[in-house]
Amino acid sequence: MDPQTARRGWNWWYLLLVLQFVAVLWPPFYNAVEPSWAGIPFFYWYQMLWVVIGAVLTAIVYFATEA
Amino acid sequence: MQGINWTALIIFVLLFGFITWLGFAAAQWRKGDLDQLHEWGLGGRRFGTIVTWFLVGGDLYTAYTFIAVPALAFGAGAIAFFAVPYTIMIYPILFLVFPRLWHVCHKHNYITPADFVRGRFGNRWLALAVTIAGIVATMPYIALQLVGLQVVIGAMGVSGTGYAADLPLILAFIILAAFTYTSGLRAPASIAIVKDILIYVTAFAAVIVVPIELGGFGKIFAAVPPAKLLLAVPGANTTGVYGVYVTLALGSALALFLYPHSITGILAANSGRAIRRNAAMLPGYSFMLGLLALVGFFAIAAGVGTMPEFAAGFKQFGNNFAVPALILHSFPSWFVGVAFAAVGIGALVPAAIMSIAAANLYTRNIHREFINKNPTDKQEAQMAKWVSLIVKLGALIFIIFVPTQFAIYLQLLGGILIIQTLPSVMLGVYTRWFNDWALLVGWAVGTLTGVWMFIAANLTPNYPLAFAGHTFPGYTALYTVIINLIVAIVLTPLFNAMGGRQTDATVPSDYHA
Numbered sequence: 001m002d003p004q005t006a007r008r009g010w011n012w013w014y015l016l017l018v019l020q021f022v023a024v025l026w027p028p029f030y031n032a033v034e035p036s037w038a039g040i041p042f043f044y045w046y047q048m049l050w051v052v053i054g055a056v057l058t059a060i061v062y063f064a065t066e067a
Numbered sequence: 068m069q070g071i072n073w074t075a076l077i078i079f080v081l082l083f084g085f086i087t088w089l090g091f092a093a094a095q096w097r098k099g100d101l102d103q104l105h106e107w108g109l110g111g112r113r114f115g116t117i118v119t120w121f122l123v124g125g126d127l128y129t130a131y132t133f134i135a136v137p138a139l140a141f142g143a144g145a146i147a148f149f150a151v152p153y154t155i156m157i158y159p160i161l162f163l164v165f166p167r168l169w170h171v172c173h174k175h176n177y178i179t180p181a182d183f184v185r186g187r188f189g190n191r192w193l194a195l196a197v198t199i200a201g202i203v204a205t206m207p208y209i210a211l212q213l214v215g216l217q218v219v220i221g222a223m224g225v226s227g228t229g230y231a232a233d234l235p236l237i238l239a240f241i242i243l244a245a246f247t248y249t250s251g252l253r254a255p256a257s258i259a260i261v262k263d264i265l266i267y268v269t270a271f272a273a274v275i276v277v278p279i280e281l282g283g284f285g286k287i288f289a290a291v292p293p294a295k296l297l298l299a300v301p302g303a304n305t306t307g308v309y310g311v312y313v314t315l316a317l318g319s320a321l322a323l324f325l326y327p328h329s330i331t332g333i334l335a336a337n338s339g340r341a342i343r344r345n346a347a348m349l350p351g352y353s354f355m356l357g358l359l360a361l362v363g364f365f366a367i368a369a370g371v372g373t374m375p376e377f378a379a380g381f382k383q384f385g386n387n388f389a390v391p392a393l394i395l396h397s398f399p400s401w402f403v404g405v406a407f408a409a410v411g412i413g414a415l416v417p418a419a420i421m422s423i424a425a426a427n428l429y430t431r432n433i434h435r436e437f438i439n440k441n442p443t444d445k446q447e448a449q450m451a452k453w454v455s456l457i458v459k460l461g462a463l464i465f466i467i468f469v470p471t472q473f474a475i476y477l478q479l480l481g482g483i484l485i486i487q488t489l490p491s492v493m494l495g496v497y498t499r500w501f502n503d504w505a506l507l508v509g510w511a512v513g514t515l516t517g518v519w520m521f522i523a524a525n526l527t528p529n530y531p532l533a534f535a536g537h538t539f540p541g542y543t544a545l546y547t548v549i550i551n552l553i554v555a556i557v558l559t560p561l562f563n564a565m566g567g568r569q570t571d572a573t574v575p576s577d578y579h580a
Binding site: 014017018020021023024025026027028031032033036038039040041043044047048050051052054055056058059061062066 | 145148151152154156158159162163285286287296297309312313316340344346347351354361
């Protein structure tokens with residue numbers, strides 16, 4: 001990938017970042033106790049998991065778009 | 068002064084003493100001429116990835132956050148967890164938008180977001196609007212950090228009658244004011260390293276030790292009343308609390324990096340790459356914040372709300388006392404000292420950065436713009452030092468003399484005010500398409516509507532938008548920034564047709580490496 005265009009403007013990798021938004025912007029999907037994990041209701045561990053997944057996705061995008 | 072927890076207090080004071088020394092010593096770190104505004108106000112833009120992680124983390128995750136988020140979980144339940152999706156959504160925004168702001172500010176020696184808006188759009192009144200929004204939004208936030216400090220000092224049993232009770236706060240303020248004056252941004256940057264380590268230690272200890280003491284997560288969640296455990300399912304014809312949750316998260320995410328103190332932390336980095344890396348690394352703090360929200364539930368399960376030894380604390384500080392009470396209940400005194408020092412120091416770091424950010428704004432965008440157009444470097448830096456002192460003093464006076472609830476209202480309003488700078492600052496780094504006067508009108512409409520909705524909702528930040536027989540309760544900040552954008556979009560072609568000159572001191576290549 002040409003280093004100049006990698007930094008400028010749009011890059012398709014950025015779409016990965018949208019996933020984090022989509023995952024948490026629909027509460028009816030995750031507003032539940034089950035399936036619970038280690039005694040923690042779904043509502044809580046689902047959102048905590050997306051903190052981690054989001055960080056991983058951002059890291060992927062960083063490495064993919066870095067010159 | 069009865070009932071002082073001496074062990075905790077001694078550890079607290081020792082740690083405070085250490086960071087006081089550190090704050091002054093920081094002036095020598097990555098040494099620069101502190102008579103230059105960018106050295107004092109942005110640490111010389113020399114902070115690499117790791118230091119930026121500590122600085123921005125310490126900046127965004129404040130003492131108030133650590134007290135107030137669990138307090139909300141303790142009192143209101145699941146809705147407090149909006150802080151987690153909020154902090155999930157901020158990082159893509161940080162990754163995409165802010166390296167561009169960094170590059171253009173670095174190229175043109177812009178120190179504040181208003182500097183950038185001035186250069187990009189060539190309109191001093193639009194820049195002034197951004198400045199006012201920034202200063203007004205920041206001031207109550209500084210005051211609230213002092214509240215976090217007040218709670219832990221009170222929790223150690225340090226009390227007095229009348230204004231003697233405020234003596235420890237005043238002492239902390241003097242320390243804060245002194246090292247900020249001498250060392251500028253380097254002070255909170257160095258202290259943030261200590262503070263963040265202490266916060267992580269405290270959070271992990273709390274999340275491991277307390278559940279063991281209470282018998283496991285299953286038991287803890289079973290102790291939470293069902294109404295608080297999950298979000299209430301909305302009734303007919305309304306998006307109910309789902310709408311509130313989502314708009315709070317999204318609106319807060321959009322607003323966060325518009326705050327002057329967030330931008331200051333970012334602009335102090337040494338490269339756009341440090342910012343992008345941090346977008347992947349800062350979520351560590353989000354994880355910790357989620358854990359802390361759960362600590363609010365631990366406090367419910369432990370029953371600290373009904374324990375007689377904490378009755379006075381809850382009476383004085385309300386639900387903000389939940390986390391201190393739990394820590395007092397669950398840990399030996401020496402660790403209490405460590406944990407409370409983490410919170411207390413955690414107040415000083417953002418308070419310092421916020422006061423520096425407000426000072427930078429005043430110095431560059433009010434004083435230099437409208438009063439003394441050609442200051443020497445030394446005059447500029449000196450002015451900023453004085454203003455940061457005054458700003459902190461103002462916050463101290465506010466907290467001592469005005470009921471805390473008022474500071475909370477103002478801070479909630481602050482979010483609504485600062486988000487109105489989104490079109491100029493966040494969209495401005497991508498495009499010059501908007502007409503500068505259209506942006507100003509959009510800002511004014513957004514601000515006025517926001518204030519009106521805030522008052523109409525009884526000084527709360529969520530407004531029940533109603534049309535077509537449906538109600539959409541949600542975060543006023545999000546609704547009003549949409550109105551702001553619509554106005555700016557509609558007026559731009561109109562004002563351009565009326566003959567607007569499109570000045571722009573920047574060129575496209577300024578926005579990336």
